[in-house]
Amino acid sequence: MKKNYLLTPGPTPLPPQVCEAMARPIIHHRTPQFQAVLKEVTEGLKLVFQTKNDVFILASSGTGAMEAAVVNLLSPGDSALAIQGGKFGERWTEICQAYGITAEVMDVEWGEAADPSQIEKKLKANPKIKAVFTTLCETSTGVTNDIEAIGKAVKETAAVLVVDAISGLGAIPLSTDAWSCDIVVSGSQKGLMLPPGLGFISVSPKAWKLIESAKSPKYYFDLEAAKKALEKTDTPFTPAINLVVALSEALNMMKADSLENIFLRHKKMAEATRQAMKALGLELFAPTCASDAVTAVKVPAGIDGEKLVKTMRDTYDVTIAGGQAELKGKVFRIAHMGYIEKTDIIAGISCLEKVLQQMGYKFNLGAGVKAAQEVFND
């Protein structure tokens, strides 16, 4: 019997309700039947985004929604500030560069959070900056940035704040409106408990103003076309129908649970994971600003990090993530995001202990699981 425990920061496991919804006979997208679904999920997403802004669903992965933000907001030659503290922060810079936008890069040490006062200074020093590109949860390092504080810094300027919440939305707090986030982008395969294939993007009135004058070329990701279509409960191009139908199920589950409970569950799972790692004598990669969506852990000396991940997955059917880019082999990452519960965390830690022991790492067997149990018993 093979039963896989998926503890990766995207894709995350699928609830049976979502699987069932995807397997239903497909409906045509230019029908009142689909329009009812599209209307419902658009409203549901607004609850999750905590916004009254427009929210659009794109047939793309999260990166497509990131590109939509850049090309709709800016023109070639415009200046932007890209906060770069990991692989996904770097993506903002890359997209800006691809479209001839001057990205001033604010480098943040990997494993640390961006300092909002630094952003404030950068914006004061360069009033030409039209957009600030940030990351809610930097999946590659397991860091959560203080978007609320960044929002306060950006709000008072002419610049718009763009947040990559692909990892984190629906798992950890993000108040789009209260925190003055002008554009928030996300994807389906993380907190939203769906397979990858949908991108989401919210747009504030301040962002729309900039969009009106932006001249970057665009077609598939044109948000003004998306807005015009959505006014008629439609999409400019064929939507990913069965993912949208499945989104309706996922949002129903989230509404029944409540955002408050969801955030609390993620917080508890993250705390249990962190305590377990400490009990095993392992070091967190981002001890001061650890995300409640994913925990990055330093691979201990003498242990082959890639082999650890591979053995857990291929021999014991527990899939965690290794390190990306410069962190390859140096960290492993345990996600506690989406359709994951405390039992999955206990299972994951137990498997980690098993493989660490096999690989010759010294610790007290059971210490990690026990530490997690204690957190869950609180």
Add this chain to the structure above:
Amino acid sequence: MKKNYLLTPGPTPLPPQVCEAMARPIIHHRTPQFQAVLKEVTEGLKLVFQTKNDVFILASSGTGAMEAAVVNLLSPGDSALAIQGGKFGERWTEICQAYGITAEVMDVEWGEAADPSQIEKKLKANPKIKAVFTTLCETSTGVTNDIEAIGKAVKETAAVLVVDAISGLGAIPLSTDAWSCDIVVSGSQKGLMLPPGLGFISVSPKAWKLIESAKSPKYYFDLEAAKKALEKTDTPFTPAINLVVALSEALNMMKADSLENIFLRHKKMAEATRQAMKALGLELFAPTCASDAVTAVKVPAGIDGEKLVKTMRDTYDVTIAGGQAELKGKVFRIAHMGYIEKTDIIAGISCLEKVLQQMGYKFNLGAGVKAAQEVFND
């Protein structure tokens, strides 16, 4: 009991095997398990495209793959020839315009096929044309263009031939290599029997040469990045995992059936549909170049075309398509593409007869069904 018969030119009905595959627990995309699937479906697509060229899978709908063709091949200021004989031909022009590419438009009467000798003339008259954008099956009018002849005309020039085969690939013949198609784009929700959400694109060596020097901005749809990733059996961004897994099932069905049988089945269903329409005294919209993937039929005088489609769908659970753009209300379209068999066609014609009779159209009840039966009995 509600049981819907979907006879629309995208989405098309889903085979149960595809539904089952989509509902499976999701696997992570950076694993040998997913790599095995990606490798298998990439090879399988090459069979369906009838090509040895590179084929890439994008997380987007077909329009995303069309944009990928334009932005990877051309630079702002370049000249292209866009063959425009319906709503989807127009899309090529729109994408070119969005990216500052000069699209010379060759207008073709809606309902007629493009004349390959005209294309030859245009290319001779304007040697600056770098790409010719065409449509295999123009879904909005039910026309199939003679891509083989167009391929012969374009082959001898410096221009590359780009074919929108979103509607038609895997349903009607298209020999990418034998017909000298440099780029073929397609989507998942038509002949490939999947939900929408995947775009496909094949690239010939002649196209790669042009791509190397093209300067249009791009990131999400960058084919050179896709090529580099695929060399490591990877994708640049998160793929639409469960659609790719389902694609493997759809391709297995197609391989078991054989392209030859698939094309024959579509041809027979199309002929049955056309004969049925004639027997009902209805006029085909594209009598001389009718597609074997979808049949467009003129709405007879005195009948409300939109009400016809709506009644069939909402009262009798048979979904056909109405007209698009300037054909709205003037035609209806019956698809016979993908996971559709003769029984579905008989059911669709029978329902059409029922509603036409209710709406006061004069004909012999059963005449359409009988004409279709006769074709299937041949």
